Every structure is written in C-alpha cells, then in structure tokens.
Amino acid sequence: xxxxETIEVKIKxxxxxxxxxxxxxxxxxxxxxxxxxxxxAIGATGAIVxxxxxxxxxEDFRRTLxxxxxxxxxxxxxENAHSHIRSMxxxxxQSIPVKEGRLMLGTWQNxxxxxxxxxxxxxxxxxxxxxx
Amino acid sequence: xxxxETIEVKIKxxxxxxxxxxxxxxxxxxxxxxxxxxxxAIGATGAIVxxxxxxxxxEDFRRTLxxxxxxxxxxxxxENAHSHIRSMxxxxxQSIPVKEGRLMLGTWQNxxxxxxxxxxxxxxxxxxxxxx
Amino acid sequence: xxxxETIEVKIKxxxxxxxxxxxxxxxxxxxxxxxxxxxxAIGATGAIVxxxxxxxxxEDFRRTLxxxxxxxxxxxxxENAHSHIRSMxxxxxQSIPVKEGRLMLGTWQNxxxxxxxxxxxxxxxxxxxxxx
Numbered sequence: 585x586x587x588x589e590t591i592e593v594k595i596k597x598x599x600x601x602x603x604x605x606x607x608x609x610x611x612x613x614x615x616x617x618x619x620x621x622x623x624x625a626i627g628a629t630g631a632i633v634x635x636x637x638x639x640x641x642x643e644d645f646r647r648t649l650x651x652x653x654x655x656x657x658x659x660x661x662x663e664n665a666h667s668h669i670r671s672m673x674x675x676x677x678q679s680i681p682v683k684e685g686r687l688m689l690g691t692w693q694n695x696x697x698x699x700x701x702x703x704x705x706x707x708x709x710x711x712x713x714x715x716x
Numbered sequence: 717x718x719x720x721e722t723i724e725v726k727i728k729x730x731x732x733x734x735x736x737x738x739x740x741x742x743x744x745x746x747x748x749x750x751x752x753x754x755x756x757a758i759g760a761t762g763a764i765v766x767x768x769x770x771x772x773x774x775e776d777f778r779r780t781l782x783x784x785x786x787x788x789x790x791x792x793x794x795e796n797a798h799s800h801i802r803s804m805x806x807x808x809x810q811s812i813p814v815k816e817g818r819l820m821l822g823t824w825q826n827x828x829x830x831x832x833x834x835x836x837x838x839x840x841x842x843x844x845x846x847x848x
Numbered sequence: 849x850x851x852x853e854t855i856e857v858k859i860k861x862x863x864x865x866x867x868x869x870x871x872x873x874x875x876x877x878x879x880x881x882x883x884x885x886x887x888x889a890i891g892a893t894g895a896i897v898x899x900x901x902x903x904x905x906x907e908d909f910r911r912t913l914x915x916x917x918x919x920x921x922x923x924x925x926x927e928n929a930h931s932h933i934r935s936m937x938x939x940x941x942q943s944i945p946v947k948e949g950r951l952m953l954g955t956w957q958n959x960x961x962x963x964x965x966x967x968x969x970x971x972x973x974x975x976x977x978x979x980x
Contacts, residue, residue, distance in 0.1 A: 585980065586882040586883050586884075586979045586980055588882065588945060588947060618718040618720065618844075619718050619844070619846055620752065620754045620811075620844055620846050620884065622884045622943050622945055624943075624944060624945050624952065626952065626953075626954040626957070627954045627956070627957070628898075628899045628900045628954060628956040628957050633804045634760075634808055634809075635760045635800055635803060635804050635808075636760045636800060638793060640791075640792035640793045640797075641791075641792075641793035641797055641800055641801075643792055644791040644792050644793050644797040644800075644801060645800070645801050645804060648784065648785050648801050651784075652784060652912065652915075652916060653912050659904075659905075659908040660904035660905075660907055660908050661902060661904045661905035661908050662904075665904075665905055665908040668899055668900060668905055668908075668909070669905075669908060669909050669912050671899060672897045672899050672909060672938065673805065673937065673938070674804065674805070675807060675939060675942070676898055676899075676957075677898075677942065677943055677944070678807070678809065679754050679756075679809055679811050679884075679943050680756060680809070681720060681754055681756050681842045681844040683720060683842070683844075688756065688758065688842050689758075690758040690759045690760060690840075692759070692760040693758070693759070693760050693808075708954075710945045710947070710952050712882075712883070712884055712945040712947075714846050714883055714884050714978050714979055715718045715846055716717065716718055750850040750852065750976075751850050751976070751978055752884065752886045752943075752976055752978050765936045766892075766940055766941075767892045767932055767935060767936050767940075768892045768932060770925060772923075772924035772925045772929075773923075773924075773925035773929055773932055773933075775924055776923040776924050776925050776929045776932075776933060777932070777933050777936060780916065780917050780933050783916075784916060805937065806936065806937070807939060810939070810941065811886050811888075811941055811943050812888060812941070813852060813886055813888050813974045813976040814976075815852060815974070815976075820888065820890065820974050821890075822890040822891045822892060822972075824891070824892040825890070825891070825892050825940075846978055847850045847978055848849065848850055
C-alpha cells in the first residue's frame with residue numbers, strides 16, 4: 585500500500601520549519617500501520633533533517649554550515665552555490681519507520697525542512713508512506 | 717509486506733558499533749526476498765553509516781568531524797551541540813536494497829551505528845524491511 | 849510490488865555521472881505508479897546526490913569537499929581515507945518518491961553518482977522501486 589501527500593511551507597532564507605505534526609497527520613490518514621515514510625524536499629536548495637527543534641542548536645548548526653561553505657565566498661556557480669552545496673551535504677530527504685500507526689521518532693527528533701536558498705521560498709515537501 | 721525489529725546497542729562516546737550481522741539476520745527472519753531495508757537510529761545524537769569497518773579509517777573520520785564541528789568550541793546549545801550537528805551532517809538513517817533475500821552491500825560496506833553524544837549511550841536502532 | 853535493476857557506470861576519479869534518464873526508464877519498466885525509489889551505490893568510496901547538474905557548481909562542491917577532507921593530508925588509513933570520508937559525509941544512497949508513474953524530482957534535481965576514489969572506477973548502482 586502507498587499513500588502520499590504534499591505539504592507546502594513558506595520558509596525564510598537559512599531558516600528551519602518543523603513539519604512533524606503534519607507528517608503525523610498524514611500517517612494517520614494513510615491508515616498504514618507498518619512501513620517506511622519518505623519525506624522529500626522538492627528543489628535543489630532545500631534539505632530535511634530529523635533532530636531537536638531548539639533555536640540555539642539550529643543557530644549553532646547554521647554557523648557550522650557557514651564555516652564549511654561560506655555565503656560570502658566567491659564561487660564559480662553564480663548567486664547561490666553555497667545553498668546547493670549545503671543541500672547536498674545534508675540531503676534533501678529522510679526516511680522514517682512507521683510502526684503500529686506511529687512515526688518512530690525519539691523524544692528529541694523532530695522533522696524540519698531547511699531553506700538554504702538566498703531568498704525566502706515556498707517549498708513543496710512530498711510525504712510518501714509505503715507499507716501495510 | 718513489512719517486517720521490523722529493534723536492535724539495542726551499548727556504544728561509548730564517539731564510537732562505532734557494527735550491526736551488519738544483526739541486520740542480515742533480521743532480513744532472513746523477515747522472509748522478504750526483494751525490497752528496501754531502512755536502518756534508523758532513534759535519538760538526536762546518533763548516526764548510521766554504510767562504509768568500511770577499519771579502525772584507522774574510523775579514527776580519520778572522527779578527526780575530520782572534530783575539525784568540522786569541534787567538541788572544544790563554545791556553542792549556544794548547552795553541553796552537546798557538536799553531537800547534534802554531527803548527527804545532522806551524517807544522518808540518522810540509511811536505506812539498503814534487498815535482493816533474493818540478501819542485503820546488497822559491497823565488499824567494504826558495513827552498517828555501523830555511531831554515538832556522537834558526550835557520554836556512553838544505549839542506542840535503539842529500528843530495522844524495517846518493506847517488499848515481497 | 850518490488851522491481852530492481854542495476855546500472856553500471858564508468859566514472860573518473862572525483863567525477864559525477866548523471867543517471868536521471870536511466871532511473872526514469874527503470875521506473876517506466878517497473879510499472880509501479882506510486883511508491884519509493886531507492887538509488888544505492890555499491891562500494892565504500894561512491895556517493896549519490898540529487899541536485900543541479902551544472903559543471904561550475906559541481907566544481908565548487910568538489911573544492912568544498914577538498915577543504916573539508918583534503919586529498920593531500922596524511923591519514924592513518926592508507927591510500928584513500930578521504931574517499932571513504934567523503935562517501936560517509938554525502939551518503940551512498942538516496943530515496944525519491946514516485947507518483948503516477950513519475951519520479952518526483954524538481955526542475956533542478958538530477959540524480960548523480962560520484963566516484964570519490966583515487967582512481968577511475970566502474971560503479972554498480974542498484975535502483976529499487978517499492979510500491980504499487
């Protein structure tokens with residue numbers, strides 16, 4: 585059995601948006617008890633992480649990425665090379681197990697979409713559940 | 717068809733634990749011949765990698781991560797920001813194809829759980845197989 | 849339902865190879881309309897990314913990885929530690945949703961295999977589709 589739904593989120597540049605509640609709703613509507621849930625950010629400057637939604641941690645993460653791939657550096661690809669590079673480093677999708685109708689996240693694991701682009705973006709995130 | 721099982725592993729801080737054999741056993745018990753196997757570390761300071769289990773390589777990897785996200789640096793998030801950051805960079809799950817009842821790993825690909833936390837931890841890893 | 853096929857690609861050291869068209873063909877042949885497609889690079893020095901296939905961006909990405917994990921540095925693991933480290937940072941597989949028989953990639957999202965090894969390699973990439 586497969587069920588999918590698209591979430592649309594407005595996210596500022598370099599910001600995080602928590603979609604845990606929305607993904608949990610989609611799992612309920614899917615009526616799939618056991619399987620795998622894939623969360624996929626459409627677009628080459630987005631990313632998905634599963635971690636703690638704590639503002640100071642997210643700021644630490646942002647600064648680490650700025651050190652790895654600075655937004656001030658000159659790149660060959662025009663305008664937003666660092667946005668693409670961060671997206672490739674983090675990855676634009678995550679897969680999470682579903683058991684007895686529940687997403688199997690730990691206490692400090694939230695699903696967050698990141699917009700690494702240089703401007704605010706409306707992002708489409710496709711949630712797909714496969715199982716039975 | 718879906719089958720899942722939880723593996724519990726005790727891992728020291730910054731250490732790796734090889735679970736390839738245990739995942740192969742779960743595949744056998746699942747009786748799923750063809751599909752996808754998701755390996756998911758529960759907790760926001762863990763990670764899963766699929767690579768060579770060679771102690772000197774793992775030490776090189778540890779040092780590279782220490783350079784990217786130092787454990788000695790001051791962060792805004794208290795205590796273990798670098799543990800979370802490493803977990804987000806590496807990712808807390810991996811998906812591996814299953815074909816004719818076998819995990820399709822290359823010769824030097826082992827499945828390892830990493831504990832990036834600042835203290836020793838007991839980690840739960842959920843293995844989910846979807847297929848037929 | 850599960851369908852899988854192996855793609856073989858020759859890739860130079862540190863180079864990228866676009867397999868989007870081949871994966872789309874496999875989706876068509878699978879006759880799976882809705883599900884998840886896993887793309888898995890066999891071998892511990894390969895990786896899969898889903899991003900823009902633009903030569904200058906790929907060169908920027910290569911330079912960022914060279915900064916993170918230099919190929920000139922001395923490591924404990926002989927010969928190609930940086931190849932393994934880059935593979936673990938980026939990840940050797942990606943999962944992409946399939947909807948109404950189509951891979952749900954954004955406009956600038958291409959599927960590329962990377963060979964991080966120090967020599968040219970023939971790489972096996974396993975494409976597995978699960979769904980219905």
